[in-house]
Amino acid sequence: MKITLYAICFFVCIFTSVSVCAGTARIITKENAIREDCRFFAPVKAKVRYSESVEIISGEGDWFRVRYKGISGCIHKSALEEKKFTFSGFTGPQSQAASGDEVALAGKGFNLSVEQSFKKSHPELNYQTVDIIENYSISDDDLRKFMINGGLNQPR
Amino acid sequence: MKILTGILGILLLLSGCSSVQLQDMSQHMGFVTKAATVTQKAARPISDEEEYYIGRAVAARILSIYPLSKDEYPAAYVNLIGKSIAIHSDKPFTYGGYHFAILNSHEKNAFACPGGIIFITKGMFSAVKNEDELAAVLAHEIAHITHRDGISAIQSSRWTEALTIIGSDAMKQYGSQELSQLVHLFEGSIDDVFKTLVVNGYGRSQEYGADETATVLLLKAGYSPEALKDLLARVRGEGGTQAGGMLKTHPATTDRIENISSHMPSGRTDNSLIQKRTARFLKILQYNK
Numbered sequence: 001m002k003i004t005l006y007a008i009c010f011f012v013c014i015f016t017s018v019s020v021c022a023g024t025a026r027i028i029t030k031e032n033a034i035r036e037d038c039r040f041f042a043p044v045k046a047k048v049r050y051s052e053s054v055e056i057i058s059g060e061g062d063w064f065r066v067r068y069k070g071i072s073g074c075i076h077k078s079a080l081e082e083k084k085f086t087f088s089g090f091t092g093p094q095s096q097a098a099s100g101d102e103v104a105l106a107g108k109g110f111n112l113s114v115e116q117s118f119k120k121s122h123p124e125l126n127y128q129t130v131d132i133i134e135n136y137s138i139s140d141d142d143l144r145k146f147m148i149n150g151g152l153n154q155p156r
Numbered sequence: 157m158k159i160l161t162g163i164l165g166i167l168l169l170l171s172g173c174s175s176v177q178l179q180d181m182s183q184h185m186g187f188v189t190k191a192a193t194v195t196q197k198a199a200r201p202i203s204d205e206e207e208y209y210i211g212r213a214v215a216a217r218i219l220s221i222y223p224l225s226k227d228e229y230p231a232a233y234v235n236l237i238g239k240s241i242a243i244h245s246d247k248p249f250t251y252g253g254y255h256f257a258i259l260n261s262h263e264k265n266a267f268a269c270p271g272g273i274i275f276i277t278k279g280m281f282s283a284v285k286n287e288d289e290l291a292a293v294l295a296h297e298i299a300h301i302t303h304r305d306g307i308s309a310i311q312s313s314r315w316t317e318a319l320t321i322i323g324s325d326a327m328k329q330y331g332s333q334e335l336s337q338l339v340h341l342f343e344g345s346i347d348d349v350f351k352t353l354v355v356n357g358y359g360r361s362q363e364y365g366a367d368e369t370a371t372v373l374l375l376k377a378g379y380s381p382e383a384l385k386d387l388l389a390r391v392r393g394e395g396g397t398q399a400g401g402m403l404k405t406h407p408a409t410t411d412r413i414e415n416i417s418s419h420m421p422s423g424r425t426d427n428s429l430i431q432k433r434t435a436r437f438l439k440i441l442q443y444n445k
Contacts, residue, residue: 028204029249040243050205050251079249108322110206110342117339118213118346126219130212133224133257133273138235143243146236150287150436151429152378155243 023056025064025080034073038063040155041140045073054080061156202307202315204271208251210307211271213346214353218267218275221354222259225278229443230258234276237287238294242272244376247302254301256294258444264391267353268297270306281444284387287433288425292374292384299369305362309352310345317341360407367412368419379433380425385416 027048035042038060046068048054054066054075063074119127147154202210225231238256242248250272259265262279269275274297276290284290300306318341321334352358358366371381392409 029251029253030208032249040248076249078247109203109318110209110338110345112209113335114338114342115209115212117335118342121339122343124220125213125216127212127216129219129224130215130273133215133255134212134252136231136235136255138232138239143236143239147240147378150240150378150433151426152240153244153376155248155376 023082024053025056025066025082027052027054027075027079028081029079032075032079034066034068034071034075036073038065038074040076041144042074046071048075056082200319202310204251207304207307208271210310210342210345210349211252211269211273213342214269214306214349215273215275217346217350218259218269218354222261222275222277225258225260225444227258227443229440230281231256233440234258234281234290234294237291238274238298241291241295241373241377241379242298244373245298245302250301254298266293266297268300268306269353270301270304270349272301274298274301278444282441283391285390285434286383286430287437288374288380288383288430289387290437291377291379292370292387295370295373295377295379296366296384298373299366300358300362303362303365303369305358305366306349306353308362309358310348314341314344314348318345360411363407363412364415367416371416371419372421375421375423375425378425378429380430381421381423382425385413385420388413388416 027050030050032048033044034046034048034054036045048068052068054064054068057065057067057072059065059077060074062077064077064080065072065074066080119125144154146152234256238254242254252271252273254272254274256274256276258281259275259277261277263277264279264283266274266276266280274294276293276297280293281290284293318338321337321341324334357363367384370384374381374383388409392413
């Protein structure tokens with residue numbers, strides 16, 4: 001009797017832990033990078049885009065070690081939104097599936113369509129300059145040199 | 157045996173066998189379930205993506221008043237300083253990233269648009285004495301972004317109304333009527349944020365919070381956290397409270413200095429490094445005409 005009870009408890013634990021470990025997360029920045037190590041300025045292994053999914057392998061401080069299209073690497077936690085875990089027992093991967101409502105409403109809200117309509121009714125607003133500001137970029141190398149030259153701390 | 161049956165029951169429930177029955181039940185509940193679903197969705201906060209579009213609109217509105225400075229070197233410099241600080245924040249990555257720009261105005265001011273666009277005026281750039289003070293201004297604005305102070309200026313009723321539209325069945329097809337309603341609410345949200353940023357200023361607690369976070373960020377980045385206090389003290393000494401801009405929309409400078417002093421993080425900054433940074437600041441300053 002006791003052995004049967006332990007066996008059942010063991011299987012419950014196995015099924016639960018397998019599902020939790022196999023967590024996925026969604027990219028919530030327009031674009032980001034999967035890096036070789038869990039630190040800023042580590043070499044980039046792959047680029048990811050908004051709404052793409054990554055599989056979480058483990059957590060390392062403010063970083064997650066993830067798998068993306070067969071590539072393993074690190075991404076900062078602020079670029080990710082963990083998908084809500086719902087237990088679906090023996091059904092496995094289906095636990096990550098989005099409902100019809102979620103799919104239909106994905107991206108609805110204050111989005112690009114709203115901005116485009118808003119822009120049309122407000123031609124006086126200077127969106128062109130906003131785009132110039134956003135398109136200005138600084139490379140990892142230049143930022144790292146600037147930090148070193150000024151005796152600033154490099155983040156972990 | 158009873159325990160065994162109980163465990164098996166729980167297992168079956170978890171396995172999803174019973175979820176079919178629950179789904180059937182929910183279908184019969186009709187309207188009640190739909191209302192509950194809409195309410196559940198309505199509970200969500202403004203997402204990072206939405207914050208980004210709000211921030212862009214606020215920035216576009218600020219740029220329709222203040223022109224952008226075309227000076228290339230100072231613009232690159234503020235971006236390097238700003239990014240060196242933002243990387244140490246709780247949110248080093250926002251949806252669209254952090255971007256820093258200089259406005260061609262002699263007013264001493266700085267603005268943090270939701271999502272990550274930060275403006276500093278030429279007047280403010282000229283008011284700081286070294287790189288650490290410039291970093292202090294930017295750290296204060298970064299703190300407003302990580303605290304989502306701009307977003308909190310949006311009337312909650314406006315966002316609730318937006319969520320009702322977003323959650324409606326009609327929105328799934330994205331009809332023109334729903335879109336125009338949403339654009340109207342978007343416009344109202346921009347007004348709320350713009351008025352807070354440019355006209356009325358944040359509340360006292362938000363300003364104190366941004367000052368406190370700024371000193372922590374400065375120390376983490378390797379800048380002197382004392383720089384924020386030094387800047388405020390000097391501007392107060394110059395009679396800056398009548399100067400308008402940032403000091404017009406912020407709480408009394410004396411109170412801010414007292415608050416910063418009582419929350420100053422412990423840690424020292426190497427004086428020789430401050431001097432080194434001041435040297436590169438002075439080189440850049442000659443381009444900020």
